[in-house]
Amino acid sequence: MKQLVYLVLGVFLLFMLQGCTSGGEAPAPVQSIDSEEPPAISDWLKTSASKVKQEKPITLGFSQLGSESAWRLANTASVQDAAAESGIHLVIKNADQSQTKQFEAIRSFIQMKVDVIAIAPVVESGWEDILKEIKQAGIPVVILDRSVNVKDTSLFVTTIGSNLYEEGVKAGKYLIDRMRNETGLIRIAELQGTKGSTPSIQRGEGFRSIIAAREDMVITQSVPADFTEEKGREVMRSFLNVPPDERPQVLFAHNDDMALGAIESIEEAGLKPGIDIVVISVDGSRKALEELASGKLNAVVECNPLLGPQLMQAAKEIMAGRTLPKRMVPPEDIFTQERAAEVVSQRKF
Structure with missing residues (x-):
């Protein structure tokens, strides 16, 4: 009886083994073209789209x-x-x-x-x-x-x-130190920038806050020149069109371009910029530093653009x-x- 049972089990196992190994693998289920993508790919696409949106x-x-x-x-x-x-x-x-x-x-x-x-x-x-x-x-x-x-x-x-007020302060401190041994009235001409602009207001205020310590330092001429070289040249001409004893000994220009224009007018008048008239400017352009090196400018306060x-x-x-x-x-x-x-x-x- 036991031998019969073992024989039946053996035949059954042999049949099952042949079913698993013969006739090739069972065909995989066909996926419809219209079916949704596998979840992993779908999630990746959603993540990528979100990433693209964030990196716009x-x-x-x-x-x-x-x-x-x-x-x-x-x-x-x-x-x-x-x-x-x-x-x-x-x-x-x-x-x-x-x-x-x-x-x-x-x-x-x-x-x-x-x-x-x-x-x-x-x-x-x-x-x-x-x-x-x-x-x-x-x-x-x-x-x-x-x-x-x-x-x-x-x-x-x-x-x-920049701290524009501090730029004016630096210009004023330089002038105080430069003229520490000078006596008598020191006339200062000022080339302002665009009227109502922050640099023009604050540089002027900072400069005045320092020279106020010297009663002999007086701003005798102050006119806007719009931060341009052309206007600086034009206004400086008018500053010099006065009797010699009323001419300024110092020029404070609120930027380099105006100072460069003014230097041309000073030379046109037969004067030496940097010697006959102390010239102080603000910005620090290459051209202004070249004039500083040549002695036509005396000091340039840096303003980083x-x-x-x-x-x-x-x-x-x-x-x-x-x-x-x-x-x-x-x-x-x-x-x-x-x-x-x-x-x-x-x-x-």
Whole structure:
């Protein structure tokens, strides 16, 4: 009986073994073309689409105030280069020193729904309403180079740029030291920048805060020259068109371009810039440092135009939801004739 049972089990096992190994593998189920993709691939595609969306380039709208000087051209180039290096899509519009054009550019950025708006304002005043429009559109704002005079500072995230007041202070301290042994009235001519602009206001205030310590130092002539070489040349001519005993002994120019124009007018008048008239400027362009090395300029206060990298980093930080300081200032220096030769070759503008 046991042998019969073993025989039946053996036949059954043999049959099962042949069914598993003969006739090839059972055909795989046919998948319909219209059927959904396997879950793993579907999940991967969803993740990739989300990643692509997250990595969409930041769009930055930049309202540049103009192209009035070598400093401004270097500033624009720095922003453009930094945007390209950072992978940020930059939309830049030049206002040609017109606040009206800046407002037009900003409204176009709002319509484009850019991610961040940066503004280099022509003048300090008149920004409250347009900044409120930007805020209502939900677009963060960065103020570059200059400042805006608004009561509600929440209308912008941060300001990136020089301490313009301190630049005036540095110019004033240099002059006090330079003229420490001079006696009698010291007449100072001042070439202001664009009227109402932050550099013109703050550099002038900083300079005055220092020379006020010397009663014999008097600003006898002060006229806006719009930060341009041509206007600097023209206004300086008028400064010198006075009797010799009323001519200035010092010129404080709010930027290099005006100083360079003024130097030409000083030479036209038969005077030696840097000797007959002490010339102090602000910016630190290569051309100004060359004149400093040649002795035609006496001191140049540095104002760094290369703000592009800081602006791009700020845009990234803002889009990542991080908090930024309300003001960011780059390190800067003052150059004298003794140092001019060593720094002129290092200048990028």
